[in-house]
Each structure stands twice: as C-alpha cells, then as structure tokens.
Amino acid sequence: MVPADGILISGHSLAIDESSMTGESKTVHKDQKAPFLMSGCKVADGYGSMLVTGVGINTEWGQLMANLSEDNGEETPLQVRLNGVATFIGMVGLSVAGVVLGVLAIRYFTGHTKNPDGTVQFRAETTGLKQGFMGAIRILTIAVTIVVVAVPEGLPLAVTLTLAYSMRKMMRDKALVRRLSSCETMGSATTICSDKTGTLTLNKMTVVEAHFIGTRLDPCDDVRAISSSSAALLIEGIAQNTTGTVFLPEDGGAADVTGSPTEKAILSWGLKIGMDFNDVRSKSSVLHVFPFNSEKKRGGVAVQSDTGVHIHWKGAAELVLSSCKSWLSLDGSVQPMDAQKRNVYKRSIEDMAKSSLRCVAFAYCQCDIEKIPKEDIADWKLPEEDLTLLGIVGIKDPCRPGVRNAVQLCKNAGVKVRMVTGDNIETAKAIALECGILDANGVISEPFVIEGKAFREMSEIARGEIADKITVMGRSSPNDKLLLVQALKRKGHVVAVTGDGTNDAPALHEADIGLAMGMSGTEVAKESSDIIILDDDFTSVVKVVRWGRSVYANIQKFIQFQLTVNVAALVINVIAAVSSGDVPLNAVELLWVNLIMDTLGALALATEPPTDNLMKRQPVGRREPLVTNIMWRNLFVQAIYQIAILLIFNFSGKKILRLQNESPDNAEKMKNTFIFNTFVFCQIFNEFNARKPEERNVFKGVTKNHLFMGIVCVTTVFQILIVEFLGKFFKIVRLNWSLWLVSVAIGVVSWPLAYLGKFIPVPVRPLQAYFKPCWKSSRRDEEEGRQG
DSSP, rough: OOOOEEEEEEEEEEEEEEEHHHHHOSSSSEESOOOOOOOOOEEEEEEEEEEEEEEEEHHHHHHHHHHHHHHOOOHHHHHHHHHHHHHHHHHHHHHHHHHHHHHHHHHHHHHHHOOOOOOBBBOOTTOOOHHHHHHHHHHHHHHHHHHHHSSSHHHHHHHHHHHHHHHHHHHTTTTTEETTTTTHHGGOOEEEEEEEEEEEEEEOOOEEEEEEETTEETTTTTTTTHHHHHHHHHHHHHHOOSSSSOOOOOOOOEEEEESSSSHHHHHHHHTTTTOOOOHHHHHSSEEEEEEEEEETTTTEEEEEETTHHHHHHHHHHHHHHHEEEEEOOOSEEEEEEEEHHHHHHHHHHHHHHTTTTTEEEEEOOOOOOSSOOOGGGOOOOOSSEEEHHHHHHHHEBOOOTHHHHHHHHHTTTTOOOEEESSOOHHHHEEEEEEHTTTTTSSOOOOEEEEEEEHHHTOOOOHHHHEEEEOOOEOOOOOHHHHHHHHHHHHHHOOOOEEEGGGGGHHHHHHSSSEEEETTTTTTHHHOOSSSETTTHHHHHHHHHHHHHHHHHHHHHHHHHHHHHHHHHHHHHHHHHHHHHHHSSSSSHOOOOIIIIHHHHHHHHHOOOOOGGGGSSSSOTTTTSSSOOOHHHHHHHEEEHHHHHHHHHHHHHHHHTTTTTTSSSHHHHHHHHHHHHHHHHHHHHEEEEEEESOOOOOOTTTTTGGGGHHHHHHHHHHHHHHHHHHHHHHTTOOOOOHHHHHHHHHHHHHHHHHHHHHSOOOOSSSOGGGGGHHHHHHHHHHHHHHHHH
16 A cells, blocks of 8 residues: 655666556556655555655645535525525515504504404404404414415425435435435436546447457457367466456356456456366466566567467567567468568557557567576566467457437537546547547547546636537546536536546545445445446436436426416405405415425325437526426416416305305305315316326326326315314314305316417527516615715
C-alpha cells in the first residue's frame, strides 16, 4: 500500500493498482515519465523509493474525504416547486379567509345575517353577550373552514406515499433508493455523467479480435482453420507464458481465471480455443522466465517438452512483430516474413489500435538444448530475435449488451449522456462511438472530446462556457469530474452521476442524483450516492430515469386532482359565505375530502405504471413549472363545472330538489348534504380524468390497475357509510335514493366534459410567466419608491 502522496525517485518494474482512486482496473507502470504516486493505492508489482509530497488531509485521498464531509444542503427541484406551490396556496388561502372574516363580521354585526327561518341573527339592542359571542365564534369557524379548503393538507402525505411506492417498485428494476426524494429528481435529470469502466463496459477485458496464420479469425475463437501443431504451439505459449492461473471446479462448473485483466482475457480466450490448462502445464516444464517489464513491454518463458525446447514471447504487438523473421502458415510450416507480410500485420495492428484495442502478439523460437547453460541459468538471456510469429490478438473491455439502445433512449428523452473516464482519450472515444454517445458523423474534437487536464486548467468562466458541449472527458481525475458537475449545475442542469470507485465519491455527493454501482462499487461510493444500481448496468440507469419521470407525472396528476378540489370548494364556500353568511361544506366534511379521500386518491394515482410516452418528452429540468398549462386547463374545466352546478343547488336547491315541504332546518341540512355528496362524487369521477391529463381516453389500462379500482370502490363505500350512518358527526342527514342517483349523475358528467375540454388549445408559454412582468414592475416601483 502506498502510504502517502509522492514522487518516484528510483525503482524497478513498479506497477501500481490505482483503481481505488481512478476507477480503472488495469495496473499503471511507474517510471520517470509517470512518477506520481497516490496515497491508498496498492503496489501490484516491483519496488521503488519515493519522495513524500503530502500526508493526511493534503493527499488526494484526504481532499476527497474532505469534499464528502461537506453537506451542500440543497433542495431537490421537486421540493423547490412544492414549496412555491404551498407558499402561493397559503397566501391565497389566508388572504381570502381574512376577507371573508371581515365581510361576515360586518354582515353579522350590522344585522344582515339571517337564520334559515328568515329571522335576523344579531340585533344590537336585543341580542345577549353569550349569543353574540357564539355568533362571532361561528364566523371564525367559517374563516378557518376557508383556510382548510384552500390548503391541501393531504399533499405532503400524498407526495411521500408516491415516492415510497415508486421506491418499492424501483427495487424490482435493480435500483435501491437510499434517499427518497431522489426518486423524483432522477425524472428531472437533463444530463447523465457516466463512468466508463464497469458501467458502460463490462469491466472485463476480453479478446475480441484475433489474427493467425496470416488471416483474421471470425469469430475470434474459431481455430478450425489452424493446424493441430500450430494450435498446440499457441496453447503451450498461452498456458506457460502467464502469471495467471486457471482453476477448474470438480463439479464441472465454470472455470475460475485469476491474474491481471490482460492475463485473464488471454487465458479465457485460450479456454475457448480448447486449452486444457493443467494438462498443458503438466506435459512441459519451465526452464527459465523473463518477467514482463514496462521497458521491454514483453515477457518470455523457456519451456522443455517431448518436442524440444521452445522460447515463447508475449507482449506489445508492434515490438514483438519487429523481432519476428518468420510466420506460421496455414499448414503449420514456417514461412519467411517478407516486407509485404510484415505490412499486412502492421495494418492489422493499426486497425485494431484505431478501434482502441490493446494488441498483444505471440511468437516463439526453437532452442537447442546444448545452448542452455547448465549453471547460472538464472542469468540466461532468452533469445529474442529470429522469432516466428504465431498470431496477434486485440483485447478490450467491451460495452455492456443493451447500452447502445439505452443511450439512444436517453437521447430521445432529451437527456444527454456524457462519458467521464480516467482512461486515455482514444480509448474513451472508441467506447463512446460504440455506445452511441458520440456520433461517427459528428465533431469528435475539442471541446466535445476533452482531456481532464485541459478542462481543469481553464478558468471557472471558461469551464462554464464549454461544459454544455463536453460529451467525452478522458484522463480525468476525481476533481475534474467534480468541476464538470459543478459547471453543469451552474448552467441550470439537473445532473445525475454514475460511478463505482472511491474516486467518484465527490462527484456522486455533489450531483443532484448520485448513482453508485452495487456490485463493483466501493463502500465510500455507495455511502455518497442517492441510488444504488444493483446490477451495475447502464440500462438500469435508464429505467431509473423512466421511474423518476413516472413519479413526477403521478405527483402532477395528484396536484391537478387536489387543486380541482381546493379551487371548487374554496370558491363555493367563499361565495356562499359572503352572500348568505353560511357555508354548504363544513370543516369536518372538507377534512374528510382533503386528508382521507385525497390521500387515498394520491395512492391510487401513485400506482399508475410508467408508460413509453414518458421517455419521449423533454426533461423538466429546474425551471419548468410544476403546474403546467394543460393541468390548468383541465383544472379550470372541472372546477368551473363543479362551482356552477353546486352554487345553483346552494341558492336554489330547495326548489330544485323539491324540499319545500320539509322544515326549514331539515331542508337546509338535506340541501347541504346533497351538495357535499355531489361534490365528493364529482371528485371520485374526476379521479379517472386525472389518470391521463393529456390523453382523451382516460380509461386506457384502468382495469389492469387493481389498486386504483380498489381505492375508488373503498372511497365510494366510505362515502355511503358517512352519509347513511355518520350524520351526527358530520352534521348531515340521510338522502333518499333519487338524490343519490342525481349526485352520481352530476359526477358522471365530468367524464364527457374532460374529453371535450382536451380539445381546447393551450399556449406554449407557462401561465405563471404572464404574471412575472407585473411582479417585476411592482418590485421595481417599490425599489424606486424607497430610493426616492
């Protein structure tokens, strides 16, 4: 373990595993060209001495931990929007309640408020103190009722229920939600900054291309065209010239391959072409080993078997090829390496390098046993010239299946996917092209593709200007990813970051949504995240976006449903209170509607599953209003209908419902009970309309949502029980069957009304935007007044 940050002074074949800091699994060789060592990294090979440059908080690891300890305390986009809606509703409710309180007080104390029988409630000369006090209390109760009407008490509980239900469902899609509010925030995401290794790719080096006997194998593990003698030579070289091992379980399960990522890739490929690792190693013995080192970029082994002594070499393709004077042909004969054949192999290496494949060549030569030193064999220098080329393989960490489709789905949804990786820029570009993050016909140069160092050295203003354009960032440090996230957030983006390494923790912490990988992710990364992707697959990230949008859409559905209730009830009660001094909907009735019925409604709407249409919309980001113009249209259509119908019944209900033969007190109670019952049924039927705010067919898929149907039935049963058996508590009376039918019929009308209402066009500009100029001008007038 490297104990501190420092610079390499001297050493030999020093290889460092920097995966804990950079997230890249391959070891990094350290020399005078790359001398920097980081605290917390593991020494994989070699030895060395270093000059310590930083310890504790002054190391890269220390700065990373310091960033994680800071709590940014930011509110999510949904919290900001809900706070705005709640503040607005609260201001309206209190203002209206204050006006109503004043009007009712004036009416009462001036003798304009009358009882149902027509007598005046307050006369200054005859009314007693107690009676006057009780009248004032009743006026205050009506004002409180107005506040109860205006404030959607069920909204916090409804939002929590929606988030909790979605969190449970997301678990099935391999997403563990650690922070409840992140369910919705992911739906607002405008960009995803994804790690490459292990997220977009499999984090498993694999042989994907092979050139042998002068031709390319297709598929790369099809060696039927190779002679048995040539295949045996190749397999001998793979099995003996390696630092890895292959363990075959006794129960016949999959082989367990160990070693460096490159060694594991080659050994796994060897198994595919028919290698029996233990059998090959038992048939020959190793005489001498020349270990791989970063200077010569090759490793060799001398092997003795029944067929003689073979010197096998393996290493960087272009260097091994330069030492080859011959090559193995189709029939297993050795052919001289002429200029034309050498150029063919060079072009193959160049083509593989352009695809960002790591090229490894295999070569061998025979050695007379007499030339092997009997003593001091440890000092024997293996022959490395006049080699015969066996073949070349191209190795890479391939993209995960389905990633390209997932990236395209994000593009269609208006979410830009950016790759931020510690790997070199060429490898990053190749993987980005394969995944579809970069377009082959587009611009593949700065600032769209940039190195972390170049981005880091820019000023904050310059970083802000190009942050939107960056699609791929290679050779990035943990701080570079953090700077990119900060720059994107300042531009107004809602940023999601995926990562698995400790190095990703600061960016995961800073992002609006941090997505850690559950299988390959470190504990530090998981603790810094909001959501853990359990299968490490980018396609699961897209499912999280889909669920996030579903949460946001379901919350919008509930808010449309809830505000329709509040607007209708508020206007009805205000008009009734001002005109007659009494309200048809009392506080207990409205608490039933707002707290219990609407909470059940929220749960019903929360169970609406995500649809494919959600991924065809543009992301809402930070600035889009929570209540859209379409929601306002639907809300006003239903609210105006309910207000008109119920006010007609409030003022002329006794005549319309033929209650003239009833006593004045009983007729008033029956009329108010009917208004309450009709109001509730309007909401029950409007619940169906809230399912599909933009679609005309609100019944599509409703029978498949059993919980929705169950909640509608339960709400209806509760309403019947309240009216028929809880009249004393709610201060209502029982209704006959004809009034029940009229209540239901009025509620049913909301369905065709909602259908017709969706033909009304809405402006693109949000409704709230029309009030901003007035707000700004009033603020400007106030400021000028203060200055004057």
